[in-house]
Amino acid sequence: MLSTLVSLLASDVRPPAGFEPPGTEIFETPCLIGSGDYCANRVMLYMALSAIIIVALFVIAFRKPKLVPSGLQNGMESVVEFIRNGIVMEVMGPSGLKYLPFLTSLFFFIFVNNIFGILPFIQFPVNSRMAIPAFLAVLVWFIYNVAGIKAQGLGGYLKSSLFPPGVPTLIYILVTPIEFVSTFIVRPLTLAVRLAANMIAGHLILTIFFVGTWYLQWKLVTIPFAALSFALGTALVAFEILVAVLQAYIFTILTAVYIAGSEHPEH
Amino acid sequence: MGLLGLLAAVEGDVGAIGKGLVYGLAAIGPGIGIGFLVGKAVEAMARQPEAAGMVRTTMFLGIAFVEALALFGFVLSFII
Numbered sequence: 001m002l003s004t005l006v007s008l009l010a011s012d013v014r015p016p017a018g019f020e021p022p023g024t025e026i027f028e029t030p031c032l033i034g035s036g037d038y039c040a041n042r043v044m045l046y047m048a049l050s051a052i053i054i055v056a057l058f059v060i061a062f063r064k065p066k067l068v069p070s071g072l073q074n075g076m077e078s079v080v081e082f083i084r085n086g087i088v089m090e091v092m093g094p095s096g097l098k099y100l101p102f103l104t105s106l107f108f109f110i111f112v113n114n115i116f117g118i119l120p121f122i123q124f125p126v127n128s129r130m131a132i133p134a135f136l137a138v139l140v141w142f143i144y145n146v147a148g149i150k151a152q153g154l155g156g157y158l159k160s161s162l163f164p165p166g167v168p169t170l171i172y173i174l175v176t177p178i179e180f181v182s183t184f185i186v187r188p189l190t191l192a193v194r195l196a197a198n199m200i201a202g203h204l205i206l207t208i209f210f211v212g213t214w215y216l217q218w219k220l221v222t223i224p225f226a227a228l229s230f231a232l233g234t235a236l237v238a239f240e241i242l243v244a245v246l247q248a249y250i251f252t253i254l255t256a257v258y259i260a261g262s263e264h265p266e267h
Numbered sequence: 268m269g270l271l272g273l274l275a276a277v278e279g280d281v282g283a284i285g286k287g288l289v290y291g292l293a294a295i296g297p298g299i300g301i302g303f304l305v306g307k308a309v310e311a312m313a314r315q316p317e318a319a320g321m322v323r324t325t326m327f328l329g330i331a332f333v334e335a336l337a338l339f340g341f342v343l344s345f346i347i
Contacts, residue, residue, distance in 0.1 A: 024345055086320075086324070090320070090321070090324055091324070190332075190335040193335065193338055193339060193342060194331065194334065194335050194338055196342075197338035197339075197341050197342050198338065200341075200342075201338075201341060246327075249327070250327060250328075250330075250331045253324065253327065253328065253331075254328070254331060257328065
């Protein structure tokens with residue numbers, strides 16, 4: 001909308017010749033500091049900003065904790081309580097409470113970076129850059145493998161994850177490769193791709209609708225369609241908030257499931 | 268001419284059609300899957316409302332697994 005206003009105010013404004021749908025190039029951001037492959041771009045600054053926001057939220061909320069919480073403390077407490085009761089206790093049981101700080105930070109980091117996609121003046125979901133979900137997935141991969149090895153020993157962990165009990169011996173020729181691929185390769189891959197693809201899809205759809213609005217408002221005949229496009233785009237912003245919460249929740253709960261599965265294999 | 272004939276005709280530039288086909292075909296299975304999954308979960312919640320929390324958690328887990336396939340199709344449509 002801002003670009004529309006700016007272009008309307010400029011004197012030599014001409015309607016565009018043809019509609020060019022936005023593609024994946026909207027995810028490429030130029031270097032801000034430094035140059036080459038290892039420079040700081042917009043996305044890095046947003047990630048640093050998200051860390052500052054999360055730390056500030058927790059510090060402000062719990063600096064002077066009251067017995068009867070109110071305001072921000074109330075909100076933050078209910079989120080942490082939801083992760084404790086809805087994810088950790090439900091999936092891992094009381095023995096998983098030592099992972100609560102990790103899962104809480106994971107949830108908040110993913111949620112804040114997702115919600116950047118619709119925050120005015122930022123409007124870029126950091127998690128749509130594949131590197132960030134990929135890093136989070138590798139982190140989770142190490143944590144659930146190390147937790148499994150610590151709980152059962154290396155041999156026990158490999159045995160319980162590659163040779164599920166209750167299967168006829170010959171079937172292991174078929175089952176073991178499948179279990180290996182699904183446990184050690186597909187799990188982190190799907191974790192990362194799920195988060196990144198959801199954010200890419202959401203950002204792309206929002207961009208297409210608002211670019212479409214901008215394109216359709218040039219002629220009087222197409223202004224009703226521009227209004228429709230704008231209305232649907234606005235509705236999709238609300239949908240994106242839902243997706244941001246849901247993806248943070250799903251990433252956290254899957255992490256909990258993987259850690260619980262490698263610590264306590266099903267018998 | 269049919270779809271195959273159409274595909275043969277655009278042999279030189281299959282980009283857009285190929286991308287559309289990849290995502291469209293990848294969305295069929297997960298669409299059916301999520302439909303079944305949520306339907307059965309609602310059935311279970313209606314039968315045993317006291318187990319609704321557990322059913323909902325499991326439902327989201329299942330949706331996450333099923334949805335991954337459609338998202339792979341989405342990502343592949345950009346890669347090809």
